[in-house]
Amino acid sequence: MDPQLVDTQPASVAAWLERLPYADLPECGRLLGQGLYHLGRTPLDPMQRYKLLKLYLKALDRYYPLLEGETQHSDILSSPKTRLLAMLGVKLFANLFVAFKQTLNEKLARNALLDRDQPKIELLLYTMLAARQYLNISQQYYCPLPDGFWLDCHQLHALALSRGWQDKALAGDDALAVIYRQILLLGLTAANRLSNAELQLTRRLVYELAGQISLRPVAGLPDGLHGYLLDPQEDSPPRYLRITPGSLDADCSLLDLSAALDSLRRSLEQLQKTAGSVPSTQANDEAQLLAGLVEEWQKPRRRRHNRENARAMAEVSAGVAPIWYRVNEGSWQLPGAEAEENIPLRPPPPSCLLLIVNHSESGYLLRGLPRDQSLRAGEILLVNPPDRPEDAQLCAVRWVLMQPTGKEVECGVEILGVQPQPVLAMPSITHSGDSFQRGLWLPAQYGKPDLLLLPGRPFSQLREFRLLDPGGERLVRVSKLHQQSPHFQLMEYRLSEDF
The missing domain is CATH 2.40.10 (Thrombin, subunit H)
Incomplete structure (x- = not known):
């Protein structure tokens, strides 16, 4: 589009944003994304672009909850419609991040004698917040980040440190240093292994715990320490490595998660006590998630077999x-x-x-x-x-x-x-409305015992089930939970008479 055709008048842009078809999520997302894309490529005074971007932020405050409401209770990847919405949402926030980053760079490049720092600080904070939201929505919709994203985040933080702005914050939000740590902690978390509900809880924990993370310069560390290394010259989140200070640049840091991990362990212990005294599916699921985060933030999973x-x-x-x-x-x-x-x-x-x-x-x-x-x-x-x-x-x-x-x-x-086999299963002690559930039986093989897979959360130690297969009906007891996800449980079982 010819830059001269892009509307840059705040009043008419605000009116256009108000008229957008917010009920039509794909079309509205496309129009918002296009508007931000062209705004970022139109020559403008940086403060004029900043005013227009804040108008777009108000429109996004209206659009994003509608998008989230449409996608949070559905499987994002299962239909072309939801995948389209996901891609539109990600592109929308990618364009927002790029536009704020460009506006900040243009403002910093103008060294007018009477320039105040406050507009630059605000732009830096909005740019970091846009980066955080771009990362959030990319993880929420299981989308990869583009090359350069992590380098941009590291450079924004370095700018804040060089100007002494790391403790600045917008009203009602976190300080810039905390936002950066939230981004780092989200980056080292394997979000694509989590369900949507697990990801929402993880994000809340990250936001709460990020302020307890410290960045320790590698120069003062002993040789051979293992941990998450942050190299601001690399286009990547912190990586778990053996740290050898003598071979690293002075601006490299160890991401010290010890205080955050202590808080997470305390929350886990409290959840486990609650689940032990008052059995709760939600408490058990949250405890499993927290235990996984404790393990991952101490040391990430490694591939076990060659591919x-x-x-x-x-x-x-x-x-x-x-x-x-x-x-x-x-x-x-x-x-x-x-x-x-x-x-x-x-x-x-x-x-x-x-x-x-x-x-x-x-x-x-x-x-x-x-x-x-x-x-x-x-x-x-x-x-x-x-x-x-x-x-x-x-x-x-x-x-x-x-x-x-x-x-x-x-x-x-x-x-x-x-070779899974079809079975029907129902607890031997039933309640009104209970009926047989479809499940899958994995016969004993390769040293593994007979395993029963059922949807939901039916497992309880030594719980008895009526198990029906083409050979007839048996009474069995589940003795061990092999693994579970938000969608199934895989359990070891034996005939009730063997107990």
């Missing part, structure tokens, strides 16, 4: 019920069981074809169009070569990442077992 490249295709189905249908030979009726539904159920969506990019002993890297399959962190998958259901493997999604195009999705999956 080998592969260029094969796989049929993929997601979710306990669709997988149950497939392994039950395309039927909702378990052989030998009484029909429970009077109304015939529709078959699940067809499997999608994904590319196996690489594989290891423990899992696969898959990429492609998920179509109607729910490739979300913690979901259960059935993976098999095309037209070879006898080679099916039951897997769990460990992490997800949307590709930059917004169409394809990439995910890492862990193999749980092979």
Whole structure:
């Protein structure tokens, strides 16, 4: 667009923003993103652009809650519509960050004699807040960050330190130094392994704990210490390394998380006490998340097995019920069981074809169009070569990442077992309205015991279930929780008579 055609008058821009179709989220997001894009590329006095950007912020305060309300209770990656909304949201905040960064640089480049520092400080703070929100929405929608993002954040913090502005804050928000630490802590957290609910809690914890993080110059550290190293000359978040001060630049720092970890452990202990005295699914889930964060912030996960490249295709189905249908030979009726539904159920969506990019002993890297399959962190998958259901493997999604195009999705999956079998399960002590639930049985193999996978949170130590399979009904007790996600629990069990 010709820069001369871009509206730069605050009154008419405000009127245009007010008229935007906020009820039409895709169109409104597209128009806001375009407006910010062109505003950032139109020659303007920096303070004039700053005024216009603040008008856009008011519009975003109206648009973003609507976008979040549309996406937070749905699987972002499961449909073209939600993937489009995710990409529009990410591009929108990317353009906002770029526009604020450009305005700040232009303002700093003007060394007028009577220039006040306050507008520069405000611009720096808004730019850091835009960076934080850009990171937030990228993680929320499982999108990769562009090259240069981390270097920009490090340079903004370095600017604040050089001017003595690190403790400055906008009314009602955190100081710039704290915002930077929030960004760093979010950056070293594997957000693509978390569900939307887990990510929201993680973000709240990060915001609360970031003020307890300190940056310790490497010059005063002993040789051979392991920790998260921050190199402001690198385009990356802090990385967990063996720190050798003699080989590092003087501006490198150790991200000292000890105080934040102590606070997190205290919260975890309190949650565990609460869950122990008053059993609560929410408390147990939060305790599991906090335990994972404590582990990750002390030392990140490392790949356990070497990966080998592969260029094969796989049929993929997601979710306990669709997988149950497939392994039950395309039927909702378990052989030998009484029909429970009077109304015939529709078959699940067809499997999608994904590319196996690489594989290891423990899992696969898959990429492609998920179509109607729910490739979300913690979901259960059935993976098999095309037209070879006898080679099916039951897997769990460990992490997800949307590709930059917004169409394809990439995910890492862990193999749980092979040849899952359909079963029906119901607690032996029932309540009104209880009925058999569809589940999956993994037969004992490779030194692993019989395992039962059920949706939700049914596990309780030695809880007894009626287990129905094509061979008949048995009473079993679950004895050990092997693993769980927000979407399933995988439990070891034995016949009740063996206890």
